[in-house]
Every structure is written in C-alpha cells, then in structure tokens.
Amino acid sequence: MLDVGKWPIFALCSQEELKLIRQACVFGSAGNEVLYATENNEVFVLGTNCSGCLGTGDSQSTIEPQRLDTLCGKKIACLSYGSGPHVVVTSAEGEVYTWGHNAYSQLGNGTTNHGLVPCQVSTNLVNKKVIEVACGSHHSMVLTSDGEVYAWGYNNSGQVGSGSTANQPIPRRVTSCLQNKIAVNIACGQMCSMAVVENGEVYVWGYNGNGQLGLGSSGNQPIPCRIAALQGIRVHRVACGYAHTLVLTDEGQLYAWGANSYGQLGTGNKSNQSYPAPVIVDKDRVIEIAACHSAHTSAAKTQGGHVYMWGQCRGQSVILPHLTHFACTDDVFACFATPAVTWRLLSVEPDDHLTVAQSLKKEFDNPDTADLKFIVDGKYIHVHKVLLKIRCEHFRSILNNNDDDIIEMSEFSYQVYRAFLEYLYTDSISLPPEDAIGLLDLATFYGENRLKKLCQQTIKQSICEENAIALLSAAVKYEAEDLEEFCFRFCINHLTVVTQTTGFAEMDHDLLKNFISKASRVGAFKN
Template identity: 90%
Template sequence: MEDEPPPQGVSAKALEATLLSALKMLDVGKWPIFSLCSPEEIKLIRQACVFGSAGNEVLYATENDEVFVLGMNCSGCLGTGDMQSTIEPRRLDSLCGKKIACLSYGSGPHVVLATEEGEVYTWGHNAYSQLGNGTTNHGFIPCQVSTNLVNKKVIEVACGSHHSMVLTSDGEVYTWGYNNSGQVGSGSTANQPIPRRVTGCLQNKIVVNIACGQMCSMAVVENGEVYVWGYNGNGQLGLGSSGNQPTPCRIAALQGIRVQRVACGYAHTLVLTDEGQIYAWGANSYGQLGTGNKSNQSYPTTVIVDKDRVVEIAACHSAHTSAAKTQSGQVYMWGQCRGQSVTFPHLTHFACTDDVFACFATPAVMWRLLSVEPDDHLTVAQSLKKEFDNPETADLKFLVDGKYIHVHKVLLKIRCEHFRSVLNNDDEIIEMSEFSYPVYRAFLEYLYTDNIRLPPEDAIGLLDLATLYRENRLKKLCQQTIKQGICEENAIALLSAAVKYEAQQVVA
C-alpha cells in the first residue's frame, strides 16, 4: 500500500521539519541556558530545573548524583555561597549524593528542595522569610529546614512568588513566608518566618497534592476535594468571588467531582479529575483558561481538549501558559505562547508538556523538576563500535600471534578496498603473520571506529600496514600518533620510521 500523501496545503518539507523538531525535544538542550554546557556535560544530566526571571538560572543533578548550578545567581539563588554569576557549572557539594526528589522556586528567586529521604533544603531570596529559617537574611548556601519538620518526611514542595509550602508523607501541609493576602493559610496576614502546619478545614484531612500561584495556595485531599486560600483578585480560588481567603476553603462548585491534581499559573488554576477532564478558573487575559475567550472566571469551567482523556496538566506560577497531555500522548498548549494569546487548547508536535514551557512560555522556565531518561538509542557509528570483536555476531576470525579477533566480512569489504578484493564468502579463519597482534587489532578496530588506540611505537607497524593497504587516512592518523608520542627515549626510532614512510607530518 502506498504512503498517504501529505494533507493538502502542507508540504513534505514542512512535515519533515515538524518531525525533526519533535525529535530534537528529547533533551534539556531546548532551554537556552544549557547552551553554556558542553555536549558531554548535557549527556550526564538526569534531573534539571531552569528558573529565574528570564530563565537564566539552572540547577541540575547528574547520573552520579552530583549537583551543579549555572547562571545569574540573583539573590544568591544558586547556593554557591556568594552572588557571583557563572557561565561554568559549579558543584554544590552540600547536595551531592542527596538524591533530589522534588524542587520548586519563587520569584525572588528562592529555592525549596526535598530529598528522597524527605529532608527540606532552602536558599536564595529571603526578604519575606520564605526560606523558613526564622530570619529575613538571604541564604547563600542550601540549609536544611528543620523547625516543625523533624521526623516528618516531605514528599512534595511548592513555591509562590515569596511563600513556600510542603506536603508530608502523612498528608500534612506546612507553609511559611510572605502572607500579605493570606497565602500561608494561618488566618492572619502576618508573614510566617518558620514552617507551621495549615489546619482549619484541613485539620483532619489527608492531602495528596499541593500547588501555589503567585500569592495563593491549593491542596487536593484524598477524597478528591480541593481546598484553596490566599489572594483571589482574579478569581483564582474558584470560589465565585474575588475576596482574599486567609484560611483553607473548599471549592463547593466541584462538589461530586473527584480531583486528582492541581496546577497553578501566575493567577489561574487548572485541575485534573479522575475521569481525565480539566477544569480551569482565574485570570484569563491571555486565554490561559482555554475557554475560547479572555474573560476571567471565578468558578471552575470545563476545558475541552479533543475527546481524549487527559493524564497530565501543567502550569507555572511565573507564567500565563497552560499545557496538557492526553492518554494517547498528544500535547496541547494555550494561554500566553511566545507573546501571543492562544484561547483554545492547541495541538502541538511536542512529546511532553515540558517542551511547551521550553519553547513557548515567558520566561522559558520549567514547571517542575525535569527527569531526563538516559538515551539508550545507539547511532550507526556507536552500534558498529559495539560490535567490534564480538564473537556472537561475527562471521570471520583473524588468528594473529595465537589470538583471535572477531570481525564481520561485509563491514570489512565496505570499509577497506584491500578486503574487498581478497575476502571470500567461505572464509571463516584467516591467519595473519605479517603484523603483530596489537597492530592488526588496532587496524581492524579502526575500520569499526575511525580511530586508533595504540602507543606510538606500535603506530610505526600500523603505518607500515596502512602503506601496504593504501589506507591514506590511516597513515595520517599514525603520523599524528607518532608525532605526539616523540620523547628522548624513542625519538631516533620514530624519526627513522618517519623518514622510511615519508611521513611529512612527523618530521615537520
């Protein structure tokens, strides 16, 4: 059956470009700040969070559980002990080996991090006590927050602009920091310098998920009810009013609907139900509610995302952007996208919601701590390299100095003119006595890898082989190896070889 033609009005090149851009979205390199890292450094990253007023700070953890930071370092938010910006990754020794479980950040910025052990660390801007250490002094290094959290295991963290919230494994919520609108849920508007448990309506409830808008807070309890508190000037609490709420209050309009997750934008809110539906409310000047208009909503409103079941929602308190992923893997975005207002969920070519924030949010920050799966896909070159001297797949053996080297006839014929003319299909073992085992092995490995690995003294023998087989590129590599390895002890022997093989690069 023939392939279906591209849809009318869409060129094959445009489709190809879309596919390629989707493929490129698989690593952290889509965030501009990672252009400061080398490809080798990026390959080692397993967790990352880009934050800051312009997406100009990042913390990342490597496959070895080392933690590094990079960027502007506003208010000491990199945790390096100073306020110096850096374009070179700097290691945070105090967090290495801690195994990060979750991370969030505020607008100051300040950072709140929880480890897999459930410990909480904070640092950065602290003018409103958002670090939870009882002071208003900026924190230049990560410090553990222990007040009222001793013997508690924190499993989730969230930050508003200048307040912080954590969820413990036993379903309790603790808050601290800026409280001008009641966002810490204490019943007053006084800033809270240390973590205190949020009680009131949550006193006997088990909370399973938390989120913060700029100046509001949300909690989902195990029966699917949603409780909200804090600033409500845009209706972001979903209570049908615009008055602030200093203590947790249940959203009555969601009665009978079981909510699983909540996500907060700058001043809007999204929830995901157990049936895979989205409800949204709050500010809508950029269409971030996905309702098709730009009118604020103070009650939960259904968001239509095709007919597919939604499995993930995404928003970030520093942006006016919304995103969702469906069960079939389709990713939608709406709200402020590259400065434009998208008022309906728009189907993208992305593979995950994180890509929406990398490419379209302002600023280009992460909405969560991003986990990067190691790329197990091997390129053609990597696959060939892996198969060198593999007896399980080889169909030919060279016997040199009593040792076997396992290779593949077809590759040798493709890569070397000499073998194309001398190899026969019925060859199984070929004895080689003209060259030593290290030299011949290095030659065969070169055919698989395009590189040579052997000491300069053996490179003389390989140069002899390259000359005999008329492998000019290999000759040049041998000459470079010999030249780089010249020292007092071997200078005469190596230079003699250079003269013998007319190796201009060596004697130059």
C-alpha cells in the same frame, strides 16, 4: 539522556556535561538560572545568581557550572522555586533544603537574610518525610508523606493559610478545615495556595483578586476553604499559573478558573472566571496538566500522547487548547512560556543499569531461562516457578509438590492469563480495558487484591457513555465496590446519553431496578 537543548541556558554546557545530566530545573525571572544533577548524584548550578539563588555562597554570576557540595550525593526528589528567586528542594529521604531570596522569610529559617548556601529546614519538620514542594512568588509550601501541609513566608494575602496576614518565618502546619484531611497534592500560584485531599476535594487560600480560588468571589481567603462548585467531582491533580488554576479529575476531565487576559483558561474568550469552567481538550482523556506561577501559559497531555498548549505563548494569546507537535508538556514551557522555565523538575532514569524489577520484567516469557510452561488456548507462556511461588499465594500451594514443566489452563483466556502472569513479573497490567474485566474476574478468583485495584483503575480510564453500563454490571458481578461507585457516578453524570445506549436497553432486570432506585435516591430524575 535528558534532552535539555530546548532551554537556551544549556548552550553554556559542553556536550560531555549534557550527556551526564539526569535531572534539571531552569528558573529565574528570565530563565537564566539552572540547577542540574548528574547520573552519580552530583549537583551543579550556573547562571545569573540573582539574590544568591544558585546557592554557591556568593551573589556572583557564573557561566561555568559550579558544584553544590551540600547537595551532592543526595538524590533530589522534588524542587520548586519562587520569583525572588528562592529555591526549595526535597531529597529522596524527605529532607527539605532552601536557599536564595529571603526578604519575606520564604526560606523558613526564621530570618529575613538571603540564604547563600542550601540549608536544611528542620523546624516543625523533624521526623516528617516531605514528598512534594510548591512555591509561590515569595512563599513556600510542602506536603508530608502522612498528608500534612506546611507553609511559610510572605502572607500579605493569607497565602500561608494561618488566618492572619503576618508573614510566617518558620514552617507551620496548615490546619483549620485541613486538620483531619489527608492531602495528596499541592500547588501555588503567585500569591495563593491549593491542596487536593484524598477524597478528591480541593481546598484553596490566599489571594483571590482574579477569582483564582474558584470560590465565585474575588475576596482573599486567609484559611483553607473547600471549592463547593466542584461538589461530586473528584479532583486528581491541581496546577497553578501566575493567577489561574487548572484541575484534572479522575475521569480525565479538565476545569480552569482565574485570570484569563491571555486566554490561559482555554475557554475560548479572555474573561476572568471565578468558578470552575470545563475546558475541552480533544475527545481524549487528559492525563497531565501543566502550569507554573511565573507564567500565564497552560498545557495538557492526553492519553493518546497529544500535547496541547494555550494562554500566553511567545507573546501571543491562544484562547483555546492548541495541538502542538511536542511529545511532552515540558517542551511547551521551553519554547513558548515567558520566561522559558521548567514547570517541574525534569528527570530521566539512567538506562544502562537494570534494577531487580527491570531484570525480572525482561525475563517474562523467556523460553531460555524458564522452567515452566502454561498452555492456554493452544499457546505457550514461559515462566519461572520460583518467581510465581514468591509472588503469588495460589502458585505457592499448587507448585510445591508439582514437578510438571507444562500446565494446561482452560478457565481463562490467553490474553487474560498472560496479563496475569506478566503482572507477577512487572507489577503493572498491559491489557485493553475490555479485557481487564476478565482479569478482574481472575484477581477475585485468586484473591489478588492489589491486582483487583489495578484492574479497576484501568477500567476507570476507559469508561465512556457506550461501555459504562457493561462496566457497571461487571463491577457488580465481581463485587468491585469502588469501581461500581465510579461507574454509577459516571452514568449519573452522563445520564441522557447513557440511557440511549444499547447497553442500557439490554440491561439485566435486577440491575436496572437497582440502578433506577439508586439514581432516584441521588436525585437524578429531578427536573
């Protein structure tokens, strides 16, 4: 069940209705409009219906949930909304539907008539699968599965990235320096737009009066421009508030820039900032950032599950990240943002039906159904021959002519071997990062490339000054080039502290020689 009770508008729904909700979005200038989907993919709306934004075919407000037939049976994958409000939705198939306010063509249908019912946007998006949507106050943007960005709507400040300031009536691909780049994430502030590309660079365009583009200036930008100040930093996600921007790096660090009159940058003061400034949240890595273009509020969640908020919180200005008692960033927006909206589509997976993947997960190490036991370090791990053969080339060859129901294994530790077998059932690894090195060794040994990638991700998330050298040498040893590059970059970025660790003092001679010559090549020792 989705806990939506913190948003006042849901008080209009009965307990029975609330129990069925699987996805929900609260929007509108006062958080007075809501769209939700039930467990059998029926879509309902209720609220004030400003500019026909409920999609019911008229502009009548309703305190009774109304069904949106056009969207029933389509699984909603992503949703965003503007200030008019207008709504942009994508289905699991990647189709785009829009409705609501349209004075600036933000519905992408070539007209400026308000859209009273959801209509599919197909111009220039035929045969494209849309995977992410983002709206500014009166413009819309989508990201396709092949990494292309399309934008349309209000363009007074260049926010659709076309190079002019004429409104854009239909979706148009954002090109110039994004032309040959693969975008992986998009976001919109009120009147600006951003995209993160595959190599971690951030491109920005549109309104820049508060420095929200992070370019060190306050001039508007009619076409995408790379944020040069983030050179050497790999951005993973971007989130935009009304006029401020947050980014999360692959090392779990946070940077912010733009408007700051409510402390929404979290830098400890209220001065606007036109360059990216680091934000210190806890000592832990940040794994999620949250902001939305209708509010001056920021939130973040750390790896340890702590949720912080700052900026405009119930009318107060909070100028440094403040630890909350919430379990998710969504609650920050329900309880403290003005208006109380959702910063993203809230979703929950139904828990009664087990998918194939979930069923297999449950059977791992289950002695009741297993037909094979591994003994590692004197402990048993129960598995199913057929699954191992299906999932792993190595087992396919060794189990084919093997009738044993017990196999002893001594090359790897129990922890590592158990994690490997569990991975074959779950597609994920649950292992502390220091043991993930042993699993990386195993993945290399068995030629399991996807597992190798996962191990590298896990290890990246755990990197700190103390263990950076140990992780670097492991990466070199197991020929994990991506991880080696990451650890090397981390060591260079934290050089002073890393060179004082015992790991550095005990570093292998050849590795040290290599490290020093590579570091001097990138100018690490220049004063």
